[in-house]
Amino acid sequence: MRIFKRKPRIPKELLERKSRTEDLIRGIAIETNFDGRTVLKGVDLAVTKGEVFVILGPSGCGKTTLLRHLSGMLPPTLGIVQLFGRDLYTLKGKELAELRGRMGFSFQGGALLNSMSVLENVALPLRESTDLPWEKIERIARLKLDMVGLLHAAHLSPSSLSGGMKKRAAISRAIALDPELIFFDEPSAGLDPITAVEVDNLILKLNKVFGITMVVVTHDIPSAFLIADRMIMLHEGRVLARGTPDEIREMKDSKVQDFIHRALPAEEQRSGGLARFLKT
Amino acid sequence: MLPSHFDRGVVEEYAPQIEEVLREASKGEGKALVELSAVESFDSAGMAFLIEALEQARAQEVDLRFVGVRPAVSDFFSLVGIERLLVPEQQAKGGNFVEKVGDLALPMMERLGAGKDLLVEAAHSLMDPSSGGKRAGRGRFFLELEHAGIGAIGIVSLIGFLLGLILAMQAWVQLKVFGADKYVADMVAVSITREIGPLMTAILVAARSGSSIAAQLGTMVINEEVDALRQMGINPVRYLVVPKVGALALATPCLAVLFSTIAIFGGLLFGVFVVDLGWQVYIEATSEALQAGDILGSLIKSTVFGTLVATVGCSLGLNVKGGPVGVGKATTGAVVASIFMIIVFDAVFVLLLRVGA
Ligand SMILES: Nc1ncnc2c1ncn2[C@@H]1O[C@H](COP(=O)(O)OP(=O)(O)OP(=O)(O)O)[C@@H](O)[C@H]1O
Ligand SMILES: [Mg+2]
Numbered sequence: 001m002r003i004f005k006r007k008p009r010i011p012k013e014l015l016e017r018k019s020r021t022e023d024l025i026r027g028i029a030i031e032t033n034f035d036g037r038t039v040l041k042g043v044d045l046a047v048t049k050g051e052v053f054v055i056l057g058p059s060g061c062g063k064t065t066l067l068r069h070l071s072g073m074l075p076p077t078l079g080i081v082q083l084f085g086r087d088l089y090t091l092k093g094k095e096l097a098e099l100r101g102r103m104g105f106s107f108q109g110g111a112l113l114n115s116m117s118v119l120e121n122v123a124l125p126l127r128e129s130t131d132l133p134w135e136k137i138e139r140i141a142r143l144k145l146d147m148v149g150l151l152h153a154a155h156l157s158p159s160s161l162s163g164g165m166k167k168r169a170a171i172s173r174a175i176a177l178d179p180e181l182i183f184f185d186e187p188s189a190g191l192d193p194i195t196a197v198e199v200d201n202l203i204l205k206l207n208k209v210f211g212i213t214m215v216v217v218t219h220d221i222p223s224a225f226l227i228a229d230r231m232i233m234l235h236e237g238r239v240l241a242r243g244t245p246d247e248i249r250e251m252k253d254s255k256v257q258d259f260i261h262r263a264l265p266a267e268e269q270r271s272g273g274l275a276r277f278l279k280t
Numbered sequence: 281m282l283p284s285h286f287d288r289g290v291v292e293e294y295a296p297q298i299e300e301v302l303r304e305a306s307k308g309e310g311k312a313l314v315e316l317s318a319v320e321s322f323d324s325a326g327m328a329f330l331i332e333a334l335e336q337a338r339a340q341e342v343d344l345r346f347v348g349v350r351p352a353v354s355d356f357f358s359l360v361g362i363e364r365l366l367v368p369e370q371q372a373k374g375g376n377f378v379e380k381v382g383d384l385a386l387p388m389m390e391r392l393g394a395g396k397d398l399l400v401e402a403a404h405s406l407m408d409p410s411s412g413g414k415r416a417g418r419g420r421f422f423l424e425l426e427h428a429g430i431g432a433i434g435i436v437s438l439i440g441f442l443l444g445l446i447l448a449m450q451a452w453v454q455l456k457v458f459g460a461d462k463y464v465a466d467m468v469a470v471s472i473t474r475e476i477g478p479l480m481t482a483i484l485v486a487a488r489s490g491s492s493i494a495a496q497l498g499t500m501v502i503n504e505e506v507d508a509l510r511q512m513g514i515n516p517v518r519y520l521v522v523p524k525v526g527a528l529a530l531a532t533p534c535l536a537v538l539f540s541t542i543a544i545f546g547g548l549l550f551g552v553f554v555v556d557l558g559w560q561v562y563i564e565a566t567s568e569a570l571q572a573g574d575i576l577g578s579l580i581k582s583t584v585f586g587t588l589v590a591t592v593g594c595s596l597g598l599n600v601k602g603g604p605v606g607v608g609k610a611t612t613g614a615v616v617a618s619i620f621m622i623i624v625f626d627a628v629f630v631l632l633l634r635v636g637a
Contacts, residue, residue: 073507093408097513105511111504125512173508 008089009078023082024049024181024213025070030079032065032237039065040076041237048230049180052207052214056224057234058259063217064108064185066234070215071105071183072096084180101129104174108185110166112158118169119145119154125176141176148172148202164195171202175212182206184216188223196220200227221260225249233259284318288325298333306340317348391617394599395591398517402525402591405518420523428489428524429531433538436484440539443476444468444546452555461555465565468547473574477540479626482585485532486618490593493524494614497597498607506598516598525590532586533579540578581629588625589618 014029025047032040039062047053057063068074069081072088081088083099091099112121122141126132132140145151148168153161161169167187174182187203188196200223206212218224224231225245233241233248233256241248241256248256283290298314305312314333319326330346337344349357451467497520500506509516544566551557557565596610596617 068507071511073510100511100513105508107504107508109503111508113500113505113508114503124514128512128514 006075008076008080010080011078014080022049023047024084025053025215026080026082027066027070028080028082030066030069030076030081032062032069033077039237040069043079043234043237043239045232045239045242047213047215049213050207050211051229052203052216052227054224054228054231055215055217055234056221056231057217057219059219061234062237063219063234067183067185067215067217071103072100097129101177102179103181103183104177104179105183106167106170106174106185106187108189110158110161110170112161112166112169112173114158117155118150118158118161121158121169122173122176125173129177144172144176145169147175164191164199167191167199168202171199171206175206175210178210179212181213181215184214184218186218186220187216188218188220196223203227235259282314282316282319284320286319286326286329287321287323291325291329294329298329299336302333302336302340302342302344305337305342305344310341311343312337312345314344314346315348316346316353317350319353320350322353388617388620391592391595391613392621394595395588398521398595398598399525399587399591401517402521405515406522420519421526424523424527425531427492428485428527429534432484432488432531432535435488436481436535436539437542439480439484440477440542441546443480444472444543444548445550447471447476447543448547448550448555452550462557462561462565464547464551464555465557465562466569468551469544469566469569470574472540472543472547473570473578475626477543478536478578478581478585479622481532481536481539481582482589482622483619485528485535485586486589486615486622489528490589490614490618491611493590493593494597494610495607497594498600498610501598501600502603502607521590521594521598524594525587528586528590529583530586532589533582536578536582577629577633581626584625585622588621592618592621 011029023046025045027043027045030040030043031038043066045053045055055063055066065074069076069079070083072081072083075089084102086095086099088096088099112118113124116124119138119141122144123137126137126140127134130137142151142154145154148171150165150168150172153165153169158166158169171182171184171187174184184203187199191199203214203216204227207214214227216224216227228245230244231242231248232239235255240259241251241253243251249260251257282294301312301314314330334344448464448468451464452461455461455463455467497506500520506516506520509519548559548562548566551562552559593614596614600606600610
């Protein structure tokens with residue numbers, strides 16, 4: 001079976017940087033080009049077991065793209081992704097399937113299959129990856145729905161759920177196979193502040209109670225600082241800062257500070273503008 | 281020097297001035313200044329005017345600068361990414377007739393290529409025991425079959441019946457001139473079975489199912505549902521494409537048989553009640569005219585057409601880019617490309633089976 005149409009290019013010197021430690025995820029010099037446009041450039045990161053790792057950055061800076069690289073959905077143009085100590089984009093069908101069973105993914109828009117009910121959506125990964133009889137699967141699926149407070153919506157169609165319910169249903173599907181690792185793409189985007197906090201709490205709860213490692217992509221700064229054990233800040237495809245929330249808050253770098261306080265650096269706003277043609 | 285309120289009311293008055301300034305500058309030292317110190321407010325038309333001026337300046341290799349800009353106006357300036365707006369316009373596509381036909385046919389060939397790749401992948405995923413999506417995919421085949429097959433029975437029957445009638449009428453009008461009324465049955469039977477039945481059925485299937493396949497898969501792509509499947513270890517080709525291709529490959533020949541049968545029945549009604557041929561005569565003539573090869577050929581043709589429609593729809597749907605607009609394009613594209621390819625393949629069949637033999 002052909003899984004990836006292409007493989008990332010890996011320069012020799014990168015091989016020496018491969019992780020031999022206990023990092024759950026390691027990204028080395030990840031670079032992405034879409035039709036000649038560079039979206040990510042030299043991104044390095046390491047996620048430790050058991051932590052909530054946040055990737056923070058403004059809209060369109062390549063967060064979703066990075067998450068897709070890390071979770072094995074899209075090979076980067078260049079670089080290495082190691083997951084559970086394995087080289088992700090060299091794996092073949094069976095090994096890859098085995099890795100996939102150990103991780104869950106909650107998509108930006110939920111990505112629930114509209115052709116089936118919420119319960120069936122949660123049951124789908126179970127049906128696909130286990131040999132359990134349907135009664136067992138249904139019981140597990142209902143359990144997972146209950147964990148996110150959605151049991152009452154089990155038989156609804158995804159299209160009739162509200163935004164927050166869709167997010168929770170997606171999380172419930174992501175935890176269906178008891179993963180060790182979950183990727184979240186913008187868990188609180190598009191939600192009102194109260195529902196967003198609920199989703200944040202749910203992430204924290206899953207992390208603390210089940211010890212699931214979380215990789216969370218977000219542009220929501222308060223949420224990022226609330227849930228993160230460690231974080232990286234992306235800016236124009238590069239890592240601008242990395243560290244614990246406290247470390248980042250203390251950073252003097254003006255771009256970091258501006259970003260935390262939700263403003264773009266003034267000189268940067270100017271440089272691309274018509275203002276360049278002003279005679280000073 | 282521009283006025284204090286530079287907006288859509290006045291911009292046009294200044295166009296000749298700017299042109300004049302630029303012309304002189306391009307002859308002279310290649311530099312020009314525009315005085316904006318009097319300008320207190322701007323609107324988008326004013327902004328567009330300046331951008332246009334910059335564009336002209338660039339074309340004439342003049343270094344155009346604005347002087348004396350007030351802070352309020354300069355803030356307005358900083359919002360606009362001049363580089364993005366100053367991209368050179370793409371050359372309009374002209375081309376002669378041959379090129380235009382080429383522009384039309386080439387994407388079709390590309391789609392055919394993409395479709396072939398997808399079909400190969402589908403076959404692979406079907407053979408490969410480790411390919412994810414088998415369990416979840418089970419049962420989907422029957423759903424698809426119901427949707428594409430059972431759902432189309434009504435319209436296929438109706439159009440088949442009407443076309444049978446029409447064909448019999450047309451044939452009769454021609455044949456009675458030669459006093460050959462009784463050949464109406466032969467005409468209808470042969471033309472329907474060999475050509476019109478499979479072709480019309482395939483076109484109906486393309487319009488009904490080809491479009492819905494492309495729209496459904498396209499929507500799933502932009503909702504990240506396809507990514508979600510892949511992430512859950514379910515091969516989208518196995519789960520989505522295989523049942524659809526299988527269902528259409530089976531449903532289309534069945535529908536073609538239905539179409540042909542009902543069309544022949546329509547012709548029979550006309551033959552019996554208008555031409556006055558008698559039931560038995562008509563039925564005998566029909567069964568004599570039809571050869572097993574015709575029916576077999578029609579079945580094979582329809583299977584190919586069905587596979588074609590499903591594959592084209594799937595490949596366009598799975599490759600949707602650019603949100604809902606992309607889904608719309610894929611849907612239209614699927615119908616147009618399917619019908620085009622059906623006709624091309626039909627021509628190939630005729631060449632191989634009739635002319636070649
Ligand atoms: N498959 C693709 N083909 C071409 N360009 C793409 C593709 N996917 C993403 N891009 C581009 O890459 C850039 C980064 O996209 P990405 O979705 O990763 O951003 P993001 O940080 O997740 O943004 P948001 O916060 O809005 O979700 C965008 O400019 C986008 O247009
Ligand atoms: Mg995103």
